[in-house]
Amino acid sequence: MMRPLTVILTFAAAFALPALADPIDGATARDQLFKPTPSAAQTVPQAFLSEAEMAIVAQVAATQAYYGAMAVAPGDGLMSNATVAAANYHDLEQARVAALTSCNARREKAEACVIVAEIVPKGHEPRAFQLSSAATEAFNKDYKRGRGPKAMAISASTGQWAVVKAEDAAAQAVADCAAAAHATDCVVAVQD
Incomplete structure (x- = not known):
């Protein structure tokens, strides 16, 4: 849920x-x-989000377990029911898929959801x-x-x-x- x-x-x-x-x-x-913790959040700037909103994204993403991704519906905005973070997946790609799928299912406007943050282990390399x-x-x-x-x-x-x-x-x-x-x-x- x-x-x-x-x-x-x-x-x-x-x-x-x-x-x-x-x-x-x-x-x-x-x-x-x-190591199981800590995670590192990497934001993906989007033109439709202000600096203050990107700071909120970074703050929320930093509290999540890796591997994760956060998606937002551009037409709905950050503080909408469509905004979702998918965390504690085994790889970044599956986290992205989960976040985008959930966000797109919830969005009210036509524009598709985009990733605004990714959560990886601290010191991550493939x-x-x-x-x-x-x-x-x-x-x-x-x-x-x-x-x-x-x-x-x-x-x-x-x-x-x-x-x-x-x-x-x-x-x-x-x-x-x-x-x-x-x-x-x-x-x-x-x-x-």
Whole structure:
């Protein structure tokens, strides 16, 4: 459910590869991930927003979890029901898609929504494997601890994730992710 200036928070994880062929192991994932916090907001100036409004965008975006994006409907303005921030996705592209889709569904004027801010991890540079801030935290706290069979499944479209430690960890992680995400794109991203 989205509201004006509401963040689409999905406590989940997925990464930025076009398609996951094979899961990676925990050590490889650990080496690729950013710290779960802090996020860095990068504004995308738009002519229809004043400097004061862009300052509001920067302030709101700075409080969101990575990966995220904020969209505004130019004809409706910043303080409209169409303004939305989508946060805690596994990559910037999925966050952009979510923000624009929600904004366009809510706008009242004809002009399509545009991205006004992007939220990335502090010190961000492109990497082969990425998880959302919440999923990275879960990887560090839940996945890395303990031995034995384990898997982490993610949904790129929703940002959802699941960690399971069991003999059939991969199948259970995909099922748990799908149940939480209400999506069919859950795949095993990390497995040991």
